[in-house]
Amino acid sequence: MATDTEKLLHLTKRVFINNVDKYTSKYIAEFLSSWVAGASRVTDQFEDEDETESFPNTTFEIVGTVSGKNKEKSSVAVEEYSCLTREELFRHLMESDVIVYNIYNENADQIEEASWAVSALHKEIDAFPGPKMFILISSLMTWALTQTLDPNDPEIPFTEEDYRRRKAHPSFKDHMAVEKLVVKLGKSNQSQFSTYVLASGLQYGMGEQAFHFFFKTSWLGEEPEVPIFGDGSNIIPAVHISDLAGIVQNVMERKPKPQYFLAVDESQNTVADIISAIASALGPGKTRNVPKEDLFLTEELTQAEIDHLFINLRMEAIFFTDHFRINWVSKKGIVDNIDRVVEEYKLTRGLLPVRICLLGPPAVGKSTITEKICKHYKLHHVKLKETITETLANLESRVRMEENNEDDESQELLETLKKNMEENGVRLDDLYVIQILKDKLKTKPCRNQGFVLDGFPKTYEQAKELFYVEDNDATDEQTNVSIIPDFVFSLDATDEFLKERVLNLPESMVQGTSHSFERFLPRLTAFRKNDSKDEIVLNYFDELEIHLEHIEIDPEDAENVLVMEKVMAIVGKVRNYGPNAKYLEEERRQVEIRLREEEEARQAEAKLREEEEEEQRAQCWEEWNRRLQEVKQQEEELLMSEEESARQYLMYAVMPVLSRGLNELCRIRPNDAIDFLAEYLLSNNPEMD
Structure with a gap:
């Protein structure tokens, strides 16, 4: 004690x-x-x-x-x-x-x-x-x-x-x-x-x-250049x-x-020094000077924080x-310690990348589901074909910019890739494909937000080459932890379902693509054959104890709702910023447009319904008038018929008797002529005869 x-x-x-x-x-x-x-x-x-x-x-x-x-x-x-x-x-x-x-x-x-x-x-x-x-x-x-x-x-x-x-x-x-x-x-x-x-x-x-705005702008990567407000020469303690x-x-x-x-x-860093360091460590690496007044339009900074950014001491x-x-x-300031500060920033803000690999047979819907995942988690969609095309375009742009420079590394690489494509019928050897994809996954956008690798790697060897670490920093598993996926999803469906899906695709979508039925069947056969081998790509991830999830596509789930529910349940919450002001404004605008369209549609429907009811009322009124006219005509015809009958009756039955009665009245001249005539008509009524 x-x-x-x-x-x-x-x-x-x-x-x-x-x-x-x-x-x-x-x-x-x-x-x-x-x-x-x-x-x-x-x-x-x-x-x-x-x-x-x-x-x-x-x-x-x-x-x-x-x-x-x-x-x-x-x-x-x-x-x-x-x-x-x-x-x-x-x-x-x-x-x-x-x-x-x-x-x-x-x-x-x-x-x-x-x-x-x-x-x-x-x-x-x-x-x-x-x-x-x-x-x-x-x-x-x-x-x-x-x-x-x-x-x-x-x-x-x-x-x-x-x-x-x-x-x-x-x-x-x-x-x-x-x-x-x-x-x-x-x-x-x-x-x-x-x-x-x-x-x-x-x-x-x-x-x-105060620096959060610049960190966020760099991390999001939506701007090609991070802004420096003013000339950036002021020193900020x-x-x-x-x-x-x-x-x-x-x-x-x-x-x-x-x-x-x-x-x-102990630092004597200027604003430009600090923002350039942030942009290089977290973003595009480029900055641009903008008018100082533009900073006051930034909603994410308070007036006090803005004042601090313009101090010069x-x-x-x-x-x-x-x-x-x-x-x-x-001790030496933010510029000298930018890597540590960046890591603190990402951890504190919960800005952890989500790295996903999505695999499966052809036509199973990998790209469609990948787009949904990328939209939900704000990730980068990495497609093999598009990545190769993007790399070639970047190399060509770089070569044009370096025409007058002695550095011909880009030129040499571009020529090597084009020559290899010509030799292989527009395809690249795995050696170059792996390097291109590895460089893509190491870009700052993919390292910041994360990515979904769509349909690649296809083999065990490709996976091993793609995620293998070549330097001395390799881990025991010899994997590159900065690009290795956190989650691997293997989609699958029956061959009958896949064939029917391809057959039902519009001609405009499949023409000239790998989804044409003639090209699809060999690809599906090759996938099933490769999937039956001992060393398949899924085994590579399984050996690394990476979360592997098999998802069977439900033919009734046309919108892939069930698939997305499984993915979100496994991946968890979004590790990203909440929606920014621009996104919220766009969402608000889209909601307003949708509500306006719905209101216009409702009003148009109501107007159409009113017009139909008005037309129906007019038709009913017309039909009623027509029938009324018919009834009136029938009544008139009936009255005319009855009148004719009465006239005939009077002419042939009543008038002769009445005439004789009048003659007798004149002859006899009774005291009460009315009673006499009535008695005469009654006694000589032809109907009683």
């Missing part, structure tokens, strides 16, 4: 950091949480008793506020706070041994909060349970307008000793005000309340901030985020006498070199 003395020697210091979920604070917190204090201690000629005060054998316990934008809990902070009142915040500050306030790239609220925090703590020095330390992480933008030390020699760098000469950028005057306040309040009682200011250079590493965390840790442990420090590496952090021992990650 540990003795009481050992327990006392091993202490835990509570460190408060604001916005611990954001870039700068996050990585400082991660660095400190994994560090045992005292590890950087070194006794040398520069240290005296006061400067060597530290936290012996101490670990750091991280607490802090969060911005609220990230819902995931920090993996290093033991306590996180949000939406605190000033009373609650002050209580947490009083409970902490070290307070780190980062205002490097923060908004006005955090700047004002830092000013309040250091002032509130200073007022309660007498109530401190023990000594406290306040570290402010500010920005070198507070030096942006500082005049050179010697107009005749502008290359003389600024050091920490010149901090009283500094003049701030107009947008960073509030930063400077907090810097001055922190330095001032730390002078009254340094034993109880020591305060420090770290003026940070432009921060990089672990996913980037910078610091790797891990090195900044190391400086914070050194200040915490050593409690130095000076209060103001420059947190920069020569800085030298002498104190750290003489008095601190920092385990530098990037």
Whole structure:
């Protein structure tokens, strides 16, 4: 068991950091949480008793506020706070041994909060349970307008000793005000309340901030040249985020006498130097100068980050070199350490390439499925024929550009390839095919995003030659890990299905291609014969323990939905950037076009339906009128028929009787002529006869 003395020697210091979920604070917190204090201690000629005060054998316990934008809990902070009142915040500050306030790239609220925090703590020095330390992480933008030390020699760098000469950028005057306040309040009682200011250079590493735009542009490879805004001649003092965390840790442990420090590496890189290094390591390798104003159109950069990119200062952090021992990650700067920074960037951003090989018999649908995979994962479709054509075109272009140069390597290679194609009937020997494909898979787009190798290699030997490492860096398996596929999918289907598919292809698609039925059958026979051998291409991947998946094509799955579901289940999530603004805008535009077309189609259909209903109503009205006319005509004919019958009846039956009755009436002259006539007609009714 540990003795009481050992327990006392091993202490835990509570460190408060604001916005611990954001870039700068996050990585400082991660660095400190994994560090045992005292590890950087070194006794040398520069240290005296006061400067060597530290936290012996101490670990750091991280607490802090969060911005609220990230819902995931920090993996290093033991306590996180949000939406605190000033009373609650002050209580947490009083409970902490070290307070780190980062205002490097923060908004006005955090700047004002830092000013309040250091002032509130200073007022309660007498109530401190023990000594406290306040570290402010500010920005070198507070030096942006500082005049050179010697107009005749502008290359003389600024050091920490010149901090009283500094003049701030107009947008960073509030930063400077907090810097001055922190330095001032730390002078009254340094034993109880020591305060420090770290003026940070432009921060990089672990996913980037201001440089992220250039990393992303280079990685995507959509632009042939990476832009440099302005002439790029301005020198940007910078610091790797891990090195900044190391400086914070050194200040915490050593409690130095000076209060103001420059947190920069030893580089004197210009913007053009940095962007060119990024473009060469990650992208096309070419840059171009564009107007400075174009940078303001970039939505991915904040105004503060843009301001940092245009700073022009020569800085030298002498104190750290003489008095601190920092385990530098990037002491010489981003340009000299670009390969490491690029790897950090890709790992932090999850930009891992997806390398897939898709194999199968002819006409099984390899190219169609490959296109779907490439679209989903944003990969590069590598076809043998197209790659050879592209290589020849590039060589011819290079030869035309090098006509006046002595370098005839491209010319020689082009002639060799063409001669070989002529000798083999437009085909290339495997030796050249392998080299062309290997060069293609090693291009930066394929190394950055990944690729789908469509239908190649076809044999065990081709696979071995393609993925074999020729230099001394070969692994035990002797494979080139930078191009070896992560996933291999073997598609298959019955011969009957494949034959029927080829027979049903339109003539325009198969004419002059390998899918013509005459050429297809020998290819299918050759594939089946080769597939029955002991050493087939799939065995090569199986020997390397590469994930191999056999997928049988379902004849009912015309859109290959089931195949894509299997592929996505095995490959997993997209290891790429989310959709960029241009892509989202295009998607939005396509959605609007589709909705507009659907609305137009709906309106056209409604109009057509209305016209049909109107025509139907007109036809019904016409039919109704026609039938009404027929009914009327029938009624008229019936009435005329009945009228004629009545007339005939009156003429031949009633009128003779009525005439006789009138004659009798005249002859007899009764008193009531009406009754007489009625009686006469009734008694002489012909129907009663």
